[in-house]
Amino acid sequence: MLAELKRLVDLQELDKIIRGVTQGLERLPEELRAENAALEGMQAEHGAQAEELENLQKQRLDTEKEVAEMEEGIKTSRQRLMEIKSNIEYKAMLKEIAFKEDQRDHKETRVLELLELIGAQKEAMAEQDQKLKEQSELVATRSKEVEVEVAKLQAELAGLEKQRKELRKGIPAALLKRYEFIRQRRNGTAISPVHEGVCFGCHMNILPQQFIDLQKGLEIIQCPHCQRILYWQAEEETLEEDLSRSAS
Template sequence: MEQLKLLVKLQNIDWRINEIAREKEKMPLKFEELHRSLETLEEDFKKVMENERHLQKKKRQIEMDLDEMSEQIKKSKSRLLEVKTNKEYRAMLKEIEEKERLTSDKEDEVLDILEEIEKLSSEIHKKRHAMEAIKKRHEKEKTKLEGKMVGLEKELAGLSIDRDSLVKHIDPKLVNRYNFIKQRRNGTAVVAVKDAICQACHMNIPPQVYNELQRGDQIMTCPNCQRIIYWGNHKDFVQEGQVLNPKSK
């Protein structure tokens, strides 16, 4: 019975070691997810900023064009005093009217651009604040993940020491048998039987085998999955009402 109890403890340790290994494997992915989500936000912010810069540049160019056209209109109006024929006068007036029409169109375009810039400026303001908040949250999450990783490493080191110490008290042949089964049964070599049902493969244990199992005087295996089994309701395998390894793995 004592060797079986040690095997159950060994199985519990190995389950936790495997859980830690899986959690550690997920950590780089979680860090990558944080990085990608923040990168996406930054790219989106850069696009909005680029649009705003493009509109500002376009606005400046139009304003330069307007200044140039204003000078041209002034010059054209001053030249009206110099024309000598009605034909030249009408042609000059038509030219001035066309430039004034283009000026009006350009001014409308500037107003439209200003409206767009105002919208983008508001969007930039909101996105900047949102991004700063998200950066802080991501930094907090990153710190949390790093702390968790340190905790897992510390726990793993402690479990490894416990495991090494525990194995020294188990028959080497039994340890070899345990490791052999564990490698071929998805990490689970020892499992409880409750109500005559193996908690790993969920198959019924024959009555005679179940009766022998309840005596707990020998190492037995499940006839179906070949895992080492024990009676889960035995007082030696219950702590504060909980079976040592109640989970089906």
């Protein structure tokens, strides 16, 4: 194989590792942002729940006050009942008292309903508190982890970039340009092995004459279908190595 082709294979392997590290560096803060957004959502939900609880408590106090006032009204009516002499007036007053008692009963039922709602709301809030606490802890732990992971990846990336720079020095500029051009259009794979006349980049047959030329190893040959730069390795074990490499 041409020496520059061999370097190009190494460069592609290195570029793939660099891409993985770069993606990790982008993904980690993104993950953390998502966890933080979830936490903020939970805090907002908690705030809304607290507001609703306050609203229910206020309704309860207001309704209890109304019940007390009604109780007072009923008491007054009962006292007036004693002073009434006329039978018709007495009956009318009894009716009025019954009506007021009915209204009071409704309000008392409402108080019980509100107490139930308040209880349920407190339970929901306790559950939300627990979730909030867990998410807070997760964000705190993850923040520290991400910080460590990012620092590690950045150090790794610096080392890889240095290697890459060295490797590129041994490859002619025109070939590097061609490599970058194809790499951008072929999802990071610009150079591909050929086995039994088949390009492993696109799994199609290259031309027979190309295959003969490729085996001679004297010039740079590109796949007529996917334009990837081709190299030939006959041995089975190296092929397997290449396959696992292109799979990663």
